[in-house]
Amino acid sequence: MTESSALLTDRYELTMLDAALLKGTHDRECVFEAFTRRLPAGRRYGVLAGTGRLLELIERFRFGDEELAYLRDNHVVRDETIDWLADYRFSGTIRGYREGEVFFPGSPFFIVDAPFAEGVILETLLLSVFNYDSAVASAAARMVSAAGGRPLAEMGSRRANEHSAVAAARAAFIAGFSATSNLEAGRTWGVPTMGTAAHAFTLLHDSEEDAFRAQVDALGPGTTLLVDTFDVEKGIETAVKVAGPELGAIRLDSGDLPKLVRQVREQLDSLGATKTKITVTNDLDEFTIAALAASPVDSYGVGTSVVTGSGSPASGMVYKLVAHRPRGSEGDWIPVAKKSDGKASVGGRKHPVRRLDRAGEAVAEVVHIIEEGETPDDNGRDLLVPLITDGEVHREHLGVEGTRRAREHRATAMRELPDEAFRLGRGDPVLPTIFA
Amino acid sequence: MTESSALLTDRYELTMLDAALLKGTHDRECVFEAFTRRLPAGRRYGVLAGTGRLLELIERFRFGDEELAYLRDNHVVRDETIDWLADYRFSGTIRGYREGEVFFPGSPFFIVDAPFAEGVILETLLLSVFNYDSAVASAAARMVSAAGGRPLAEMGSRRANEHSAVAAARAAFIAGFSATSNLEAGRTWGVPTMGTAAHAFTLLHDSEEDAFRAQVDALGPGTTLLVDTFDVEKGIETAVKVAGPELGAIRLDSGDLPKLVRQVREQLDSLGATKTKITVTNDLDEFTIAALAASPVDSYGVGTSVVTGSGSPASGMVYKLVAHRPRGSEGDWIPVAKKSDGKASVGGRKHPVRRLDRAGEAVAEVVHIIEEGETPDDNGRDLLVPLITDGEVHREHLGVEGTRRAREHRATAMRELPDEAFRLGRGDPVLPTIFA
Numbered sequence: 001m002t003e004s005s006a007l008l009t010d011r012y013e014l015t016m017l018d019a020a021l022l023k024g025t026h027d028r029e030c031v032f033e034a035f036t037r038r039l040p041a042g043r044r045y046g047v048l049a050g051t052g053r054l055l056e057l058i059e060r061f062r063f064g065d066e067e068l069a070y071l072r073d074n075h076v077v078r079d080e081t082i083d084w085l086a087d088y089r090f091s092g093t094i095r096g097y098r099e100g101e102v103f104f105p106g107s108p109f110f111i112v113d114a115p116f117a118e119g120v121i122l123e124t125l126l127l128s129v130f131n132y133d134s135a136v137a138s139a140a141a142r143m144v145s146a147a148g149g150r151p152l153a154e155m156g157s158r159r160a161n162e163h164s165a166v167a168a169a170r171a172a173f174i175a176g177f178s179a180t181s182n183l184e185a186g187r188t189w190g191v192p193t194m195g196t197a198a199h200a201f202t203l204l205h206d207s208e209e210d211a212f213r214a215q216v217d218a219l220g221p222g223t224t225l226l227v228d229t230f231d232v233e234k235g236i237e238t239a240v241k242v243a244g245p246e247l248g249a250i251r252l253d254s255g256d257l258p259k260l261v262r263q264v265r266e267q268l269d270s271l272g273a274t275k276t277k278i279t280v281t282n283d284l285d286e287f288t289i290a291a292l293a294a295s296p297v298d299s300y301g302v303g304t305s306v307v308t309g310s311g312s313p314a315s316g317m318v319y320k321l322v323a324h325r326p327r328g329s330e331g332d333w334i335p336v337a338k339k340s341d342g343k344a345s346v347g348g349r350k351h352p353v354r355r356l357d358r359a360g361e362a363v364a365e366v367v368h369i370i371e372e373g374e375t376p377d378d379n380g381r382d383l384l385v386p387l388i389t390d391g392e393v394h395r396e397h398l399g400v401e402g403t404r405r406a407r408e409h410r411a412t413a414m415r416e417l418p419d420e421a422f423r424l425g426r427g428d429p430v431l432p433t434i435f436a
Numbered sequence: 437m438t439e440s441s442a443l444l445t446d447r448y449e450l451t452m453l454d455a456a457l458l459k460g461t462h463d464r465e466c467v468f469e470a471f472t473r474r475l476p477a478g479r480r481y482g483v484l485a486g487t488g489r490l491l492e493l494i495e496r497f498r499f500g501d502e503e504l505a506y507l508r509d510n511h512v513v514r515d516e517t518i519d520w521l522a523d524y525r526f527s528g529t530i531r532g533y534r535e536g537e538v539f540f541p542g543s544p545f546f547i548v549d550a551p552f553a554e555g556v557i558l559e560t561l562l563l564s565v566f567n568y569d570s571a572v573a574s575a576a577a578r579m580v581s582a583a584g585g586r587p588l589a590e591m592g593s594r595r596a597n598e599h600s601a602v603a604a605a606r607a608a609f610i611a612g613f614s615a616t617s618n619l620e621a622g623r624t625w626g627v628p629t630m631g632t633a634a635h636a637f638t639l640l641h642d643s644e645e646d647a648f649r650a651q652v653d654a655l656g657p658g659t660t661l662l663v664d665t666f667d668v669e670k671g672i673e674t675a676v677k678v679a680g681p682e683l684g685a686i687r688l689d690s691g692d693l694p695k696l697v698r699q700v701r702e703q704l705d706s707l708g709a710t711k712t713k714i715t716v717t718n719d720l721d722e723f724t725i726a727a728l729a730a731s732p733v734d735s736y737g738v739g740t741s742v743v744t745g746s747g748s749p750a751s752g753m754v755y756k757l758v759a760h761r762p763r764g765s766e767g768d769w770i771p772v773a774k775k776s777d778g779k780a781s782v783g784g785r786k787h788p789v790r791r792l793d794r795a796g797e798a799v800a801e802v803v804h805i806i807e808e809g810e811t812p813d814d815n816g817r818d819l820l821v822p823l824i825t826d827g828e829v830h831r832e833h834l835g836v837e838g839t840r841r842a843r844e845h846r847a848t849a850m851r852e853l854p855d856e857a858f859r860l861g862r863g864d865p866v867l868p869t870i871f872a
Contacts, residue, residue, distance in 0.1 A: 003439075008598040010591065010617040012631030015655060019633070023650035025640055032636075057598070070623045078654065116640050123634075124617075127594035128601055155446065158563035159750040162444040162493070163599035165564055181446040181560075187506045195448030197455070198559075200468075200757040203772040204461055204552050214459035218514065219451060229774045254776035304750050313744040314595040321636040336639040338665045340690035 005057045006067050006085075009124040011076060014085075017117050018077040021084060026117035031323040031333070031349050033108035034096075034126060040138070040312030042426025045417060047141045047410055048109055049171040050133030051099035052402035054126055055393045058090055061125065084117070091391040092118050095384045097352075099397065100174050100410030102417060103134075104365045106433040107352040111384070116324065123319045130317050132164060133171040135309030139286070140175035141414065142310070143302055145422045146290040151299045153194050155181040155281065156307030168307040174406045177306075178299075190400030199253075202229040212242040222248035224279060227264075228255065236264060240271045249277035249298065257282060258295050265296040285310050290424055320345050333372065346435060354416070354431075355380035362416040365433045376436075381416075441493045442503050442521075445560040447512060450521075453553050454513040457520060462553035467759040467769070467785050469544035470532075470562060476574070476748030478862025481853060483577045483846055484545055485607040486569030487535035488838035490562055491829045494526055497561065520553070527827040528554050531820045533788075535833065536610050536846030538853060539570070540801045542869040543788040547820070552760065559755045567753050568600060569607040571745030575722070576611035577850065578746070579738055581858045582726040587735045589630050591617040591717065592743030604743040610842045613742075614735075626836035635689075638665040648678040658684035660715060663700075664691065672700060676707045685713035685734065693718060694731050701732040721746050726860055756781050769808065782871060790852065790867075791816035798852040801869045812872075817852075 020026035039046055063071075063085040072082050092114025103109055110126065112119045143152055154172040157165035157180075169185030179192040186193040197215055205211035212225055221243040227235030227250045239250055250268070252260060257280055268276050280292065281301035289300055309315075322345070323333040335347030348369040353376055355364045368376035375382075386394055396402060414421075421430040456462035475482055499507075499521040508518055528550025539545055546562065548555045579588055590608040593601035593616075605621030615628040622629040633651055641647035648661055657679040663671030663686045675686055686704070688696060693716055704712050716728065717737035725736055745751075758781070759769040771783030784805040789812055791800045804812035812818075822830055832838060850857075857866040 005598070007620040007623055008593075008601065009619055010593055010631050011619055011622075011629045012617065012633055014619070015631060015651075016633050016637045019637070019650045019654035020640065022654045023641075023646075025650065028640060030640070067623075070619070074622065074629070076619070076629070120634075120636060123636075124594050124601075125598055128596060128598040131595050132597040132600070157444075157446055158560050159567050160564060161568040161597060161600040161603055162441070162561055162564040164568070164597040165444065165560075167597055181448065183445055183447055183450070183506070183512070184443040186447075186510065187443055187503075193447045193510070193512070195446055195451060197448055197452050198556075199774045199776070200556055200559075201452045201455070203757045203774060204456065204464060204466070204760055205459075210459075214455045214461065215451075218455035218458045228776045231775070254779050256777070308744075308749040313749045314740050321639045324640055338635045338639060339667070340635070340664045341692070343690050 003060065004062055004064050004067055005060045005125060006063045007070065008128065009121065013121045013123055014071065014077050014081070016120055018081045020116055021081055027115045027327045028324045029327055029329070030114060030116045030119050030321055032112040032119045032319055033322050033350060034110035034130060034317055034319045035108045036103060036105055036315055036317045038105050038316055039429055043138065043312070044421045044423070044427055044430040046103045046134060046315065047137040047175050048097050048101045048103050048130070048134050049099060049137035049174045049406065050129040051096065051387065052397050052399070052406060053133065053167060053170070054129040055387060055397055057125055057129065058122065058388070059393060061090065061122065063088055088118070089391065090114065090118055090122070090388070092388070093390060094388040096387050097383050098385055098409045099402065099406035100408070100413065101383065102413045104429050104431050104433050106346070107365045107367050108350050111350070115327065127317055127319055131314045133167050134315045134317065135313055136168045136171035136306060137175040138315065139310035139312065140172040140177055140306050141410070142286040142424065143289055143306060144176035146286045146424060147300055148293060150297060151178040153177065153179040153181065153299065153301045154306055155195065155301045156303035157182045159304040160307040165307065170403055172306050174403065174410055176407070176410065189403045191403070196224045197226050199226065199229045202226065208235060209238050209242060212239055216243050221246045224249040224251050226251045226253060228252055232260065232264065233267065236267050237271070240268070240273045245272040245274070245276070247273055247276045249279050252278065252280045253282050255282065258292060261292070261295040261297055286424055322347050323349050351376045352383045353378045353380035354383055356416060360416060361418055362431055365431045366436050367433060368436050439496065440498055440500050440503055441496045441561060442499045443506065444564065445557065449557045449559055450507065450513050450517070452556055454517045456552055457517055458514070463551045463763040464760045465763055465765070466550060466552045466555050466757055468548040468555045468755055469758050469786060470546040470566060470753055470755045471544045472539060472541055472751055472753045474541050474752055475865055479574065479748070480857045480859070480863055480866040482539045482570060482751065483573040483611050484533050484537045484539050484566070484570050485535060485573035485610050485842065486565040487532065487823065488833050488835070488842060489569065489603060489606070490565040491823060491833055493561055493565065494558065494824070495829060497526065497558065499524055524554070525827065526550065526554055526558070526824070528824070529826060530824040532823050533819050534821055534845045535838065535842035536844070536849065537819065538849045540865050540867050540869050542782070543801045543803050544786050547786070551763065563753055563755055567750045569603050570751045570753065571749055572604045572607035572742060573611040574751065575746035575748065576608040576613055576742050577846070578722040578860065579725055579742060580612035582722045582860060583736055584729060586733065587614040589613065589615040589617065589735065589737045590742055591631065591737045592739035593618045595740040596743040601743065606839055608742050610839065610846055612843070612846065625839045627839070632660045633662055635662065635665045638662065644671060645674050645678060648675055652679050657682045660685040660687050662687045662689060664688055668696065668700065669703065672703050673707070676704070676709045681708040681710070681712070683709055683712045685715050687715045687717060689717045691718065694728060697728070697731040697733055722860055758783050759785050787812045788819045789814045789816035790819055792852060796852060797854055798867055801867045802872050803869060804872050
């Protein structure tokens with residue numbers, strides 16, 4: 001994927017640029033911040049995902065001949081602005097949370113220092129990435145908690161746009177899922193892939209036994225057989241007959257799971273298949289996963305609910321201009337904030353810190369309003385790392401390696417949270433956000 | 437975009453192929469059907485979108501060296517299967533609904549006639565496209581009804597994955613929206629684009645008046661000024677002062693809209709800006725749009741709710757094997773169906789027809805179970821058109837032209853629906869689905 005990402009954006013980002021160029025305000029030095037206004041109703045925390053993907057997209061945010069021709073032919077901006085866009089390459093500096101970090105309302109996780117023109121035109125793309133990827137990661141993290149250590153596989157590709165599906169697989173992996181069904185996520189992001197067969201495979205063959213035999217011949221007895229196409233009890237009998245007691249796993253994709261899982265475990269044991277695992281995949285979400293805690297399930301496959309953010313498909317993230325000053329000025333920054341009814345923002349450059357108690361448990365999100373070059377006087381955990389410096393992307397955040405690091409950081413960050421963060425019931429954000 | 441779409445798929449599609457190739461069942465002649473199990477809770481109808489996008493993706497569903505290398509290196513399938521995939525090109529026949537058609541549960545809108553191997557590996561991709569695009573179109577159509585003829589613009593790119601955003605803009609346009617903020621949707625699908633400025637543009641300047649003047653200088657007095665950054669009343673006063681009474685429109689993105697809109701209309705009129713339009717964009721959905729029916733709003737901008745399907749971000753569409761027979765056989769097709777608890781399906785080749793009364797109003801979705809080559813004996817409207825014949829895509833469904841045709845067909849199909857289809861309150865599907 002080396003194609004331009006530049007038109008994955010709202011027209012008004014470019015018309016603002018157009019007007020600012022005419023007025024000469026395009027090169028004012030600016031600080032923009034991305035943060036979430038609120039967590040989805042009842043959620044206690046969010047998990048940030050998307051940073052690694054976004055940094056690659058920012059590198060591809062270049063206007064080539066085709067993009068410029070579209071803008072020119074459709075009179076989106078003036079010719080002078082077309083010329084400016086032809087040379088555009090982000091030259092600013094971005095600091096932010098590590099990907100995988102836990103987030104709370106109001107605290108900036110992505111802070112852009114750039115001339116107005118360079119910072120404003122990234123808005124749509126960066127919000128698209130963070131809003132979706134973090135919606136998935138935030139839902140997935142709750143499912144991981146609910147599963148209590150049992151592995152989860154993401155298999156919702158068919159319930160999301162074909163490209164969203166790849167991003168969702170990556171975000172769920174960062175949030176602690178073990179694998180995905182999505183092959184492109186395997187190729188691009190190094191997420192382990194899984195999956196064996198659907199009901200269609202059984203229906204194609206003259207009998208369930210023929211289908212199971214074909215699958216075991218191709219994939220070995222360690223495969224997972226889907227046993228609920230006709231009758232689960234007969235399906236399991238046939239599965240163990242065909243694969244022997246070394247059958248890897250059986251999959252249940254329908255039925256009253258808590259009751260069914262127990263019966264299936266007993267049947268497998270009685271057939272000598274005591275090591276054969278049970279995986280369940282029937283419309284699960286964090287609540288139905290939690291309801292299976294006492295059932296002998298070995299692993300979960302989750303589809304629709306994880307790729308659609310389990311009821312909250314966008315994260316409420318916004319990107320705001322918070323300070324500016326004339327170009328080349330050594331003078332003070334002008335903090336700015338809008339006052340719109342219900343959407344007021346806090347002006348000024350910020351630096352978020354997670355304050356911990358002596359036991360290392362998080363107690364507050366403290367957002368310091370600071371001057372440029374200042375570091376907050378706070379012994380909490382500093383949440384900012386460099387992402388782009390003077391236009392150069394810090395490579396450790398990218399690709400397979402960046403994805404793996406994000407998954408590790410998520411585990412570390414979640415260990416700091418108090419126990420009540422992991423209750424599934426509705427509640428307020430588990431940490432208060434304090435502006436200091 | 438000429439890149440391969442082949443890995444935008446679930447691993448199990450390829451492992452099923454792998455096993456079927458070994459068993460020799462891969463070339464059984466098959467019929468697969470896509471349909472929705474149910475409409476989202478309380479919805480009366482759905483609007484199909486995605487067909488034009490999908491047909492292009494099917495043309496790009498080819499396994500190149502990079503895709504094959506990934507599958508080989510990760511032992512996803514056997515070497516013989518790699519060889520088969522290297523030559524893969526869909527050679528079957530697909531008939532289905534026109535894009536933009538209204539749909540109901542159980543009625544197949546996409547019917548694939550192909551060898552098992554060729555048909556099964558399209559499953560994930562086709563469901564990804566239809567589930568997302570139709571979720572957006574179905575939500576958007578309700579908003580269009582609620583707006584009662586006033587134009588709507590889709591501006592939710594930032595609340596959806598960056599590629600979903602493009603598909604969403606297209607789907608909303610098919611469903612009757614007039615425009616989008618998304619530039620890529622303009623370039624790729626010919627959707628008209630719109631948008632002028634955000635709050636950041638006002639905050640950048642030394643005063644609201646400076647910002648408005650910069651915008652009017654660049655975009656002319658016919659532009660839309662965003663007047664709620666600080667104080668709406670002062671904002672409007674300044675807007676008319678700067679642009680004059682020929683100001684095109686003002687935009688409201690916050691506040692208690694029904695009340696505010698009336699005040700704003702009065703103020704504009706009192707300033708002589710009687711032709712200046714009012715567009716509102718504050719977290720709208722079909723219900724808040726309906727609540728503004730009596731307010732002097734001229735147009736709506738809709739974001740999050742339309743790109744996330746207004747509470748139903750996936751459409752519950754599935755793709756099922758319904759009949760097969762040995763390759764080259766002149767014999768009878770074997771209808772097949774699974775019996776899984778809660779997921780039972782209806783076997784056999786089908787042909788859906790929309791039955792109309794004498795006044796041309798739709799009264800039932802009739803799904804005929806037929807033999808190959810048979811046409812249903814029914815004087816209802818035939819819902820099937822050719823989409824791909826022997827591997828060749830019917831070009832009229834593609835690109836800008838296909839998108840425009842889908843939008844027109846949606847208007848035609850919706851005119852057949854009884855009035856109760858357009859009530860926003862919860863209810864059952866407005867047509868019964870009858871298997872005949």
